Amino acid sequence: MLRISQYLREVAQAERDGVYPQSRRGGGNSGPVVIWNLTRRCNLTCKHCYALSADHDYPGELSFAEVETVMQDLRAYGVPVLILSGGEPLLRADLFDIAARAQTLGFYTALSTNGTLIDAAMAARIAAQQFDYVGISIDGTRDTHDKFRRLPGAYDASLQAIRLLHAQGVKTGLRYTFTDLNGQDFPALLRLMKDEAVDKFYFSHLNYAGRGNIHRGRDAHFEATRQALDLLFETAWQDALAGSSRDYVTGNNDADAAYLLRWVGERLPQWVAPLRQRLVAWGGNASGVGVANIDNLGVVHPDTMWWHYPLGSVRERPFSQIWSDRSDPLMDGLKTRPRPVQGRCAECQYFALCGGNTRVRAQQITGDLWAEDPGCYLDDAEIGLSAEAAERLSARVPLRPFSHRASSIPIRTEV
Template sequence: MFRISQYMRELAQAHRGGVYPAPRRAAAGGSMTGPVVIWNLIRRCNLTCQHCYALSADHEYSGELSGAEVGTVMDDLKAFHVPVLILSGGEPLMRPDIFEIAARAKAMRFYIGLSTNGTLIDEPMADRVAAAGFDYVGISLDGLRETHDKFRRLDGAFDRSLAAVRLLHARGVKVGLRFTMTAMNAHDLPALLQLMRDEQVDKFYFSHLNYAGRGNIHRGRDAQFAATREAMDLLFETAWQAALEGRDEEYVTGNNDADGPYLLQWVAEHLPHLSPLVHESLRQRLVAWGGNSSGVNVANIDNLGNVHPDTMWWHHTLGNVRERPFSAIWADTSDPLMAGLKARRRPVGGRCGGCAHFAICGGNTRVRAQQLTGNAWAEDPGCYLSDAEIGVSGNGERVKVTAFSGGRKRVGVPVVAG
């Protein structure tokens, strides 16, 4: 996750005082933390969204973890110092024991988020969500009414999701909008950002399309690079103005770590009055962020207990929590993909491997490379920066985003020397 607002607030402080603020240091003697775990507790969903990575539908899926098994896994996650659980699906509110699971997680002092489509949240459900004490609830909106309903394949989905936002906001729940951009909905981004402000929503999460599930099937309609850059310019400008005005709004992005280098470029162009020392301090902060965290700081457990490097890697399983504890699976680098993801410098090749900003983005998103080329360490075709901007001398040829052919490519992992 790329926290735009965090950097903009720091830049605003530098704008006012001339000095980039020092990063906050962790408390002395603190324990190492495990990854953020996105947990798909149920695959069933009342919607069949066009970009769903889980390929969910409205029917039961056999073999899902029981409540008791969830509790056992939760104990292991806590002992492994996992700080955050994002409870997801499918539609997590369709799981009968979701509030019992949330109560247990809350009692164990996890930070808990709920990722929902919002269509099931009426007033009684909003009361239950508020009483559960979720630290954050993310509700997906893929555009305004017509666009959203088409994406979600349900007439009235937009109105129901927006009503959920209002119901939760009225109950003091921290709510965020989640937006996945493709060429089919990019035109609605400005209006959604205005809707966020009008509704006093706390957070806006912008997700670049990743190639998994139905998102992979629809990758041929991924937003072109020009549209992506326009969207990022708008997000950066919106977050910058919010920082200057002291607004308590959060803007974050996910699934394309080129956002880090692009921010550095945006600041150089739009905030040239800031001193070279401020620009260098920002660059160092972005290097400390480090870009893509799949297999390192973010993990996924699916509804069957399979562990994946993140939610976009459902076609690559590292192990199952019924057979081995999550902590053992996550620490095991005998899997070549995990060895590469956890490597100090990932064995990324092509234009990504030669990128001048590799220390910032970490080679970007590996699943896009794997789905299009069969090699997890090839260039990320979703990088929207030019060869000149990343300091490589290419011939203009890029891996093309082709339409989905119906098959998944085998994960290619070269041997890493040493």
């Protein structure tokens, strides 16, 4: 996740003070942020769901006792944050017991929900539980969102949830996945964020997992992506200048860091060097390193988009052992610095701050974990590709629509 507001606030402070602010990075190592799909059951069947969730029970989900045991291991391993997700986590009967235990253990505890099940009573219960943050998915204006979520009335229910939580003083955020089906609604959602006094906006690029892989033919065209990010950056910049506490972040396309650096360079080139240092320290894609996923059955994945790639089960080995094990070729490559990426990603001048972008897209398109990310929207000149390198690499890996006839691609792990 790229914290756009954090970096633009630093640039705004540099403009005011004449010197770039010192890093406030904390000391010591910590475990990854863990996104935990406590249940796969969901009352929606969204077009871009990486979990392929539906409204029925899924046998074999972790019990409360198992969840508690895993949480103790996570805390001992230094995991700072738990994001409780689904499916729809509010459909899990012991969700609030799990949240209470997580808070007792000292985790920053967030809730990721579609919001449609939050009425006044549920909003009060969420507020009483004192979640640190609640993220609610809104993927467009009313008609667009309802088509995305495949439920008439979903938009109104989710918007009402935001208002109810806001009235209870709960820190909330909008989560938006950008595709060519809903890109036209992005400006309206930024206005909605301000109108409803929402604290955070999470702009997610489409990643190729679950239904998101099936619908990858609807990934936003590169120029539309750039236009959307221009608007996002400008909005965040104006908020930074005004001292607003609203936060804007992006995820699932680490080329955003390079594009942000170029955006600042065109407007305030004197701050490019220190900003680049910050972005290199951030390190780009965090799969397998700074972010982890545990699914509803207790299987560990490098992140939520790798549900088709199991690393091991917490029923067989503690998370800490699974996460530290580099015998798996994907995990070894993800933890290697620099990562063993190939193609134009390896030749890119922004490789140090992007980390080779999202490996899932490369694998889903080519079968090769370390091929170039076909979702990078920067052209060869922008990434500093020499004429010789461009000729040697030939054409880019194309973005191909999903085909059921080629839905199973062998995974090549060798470098």
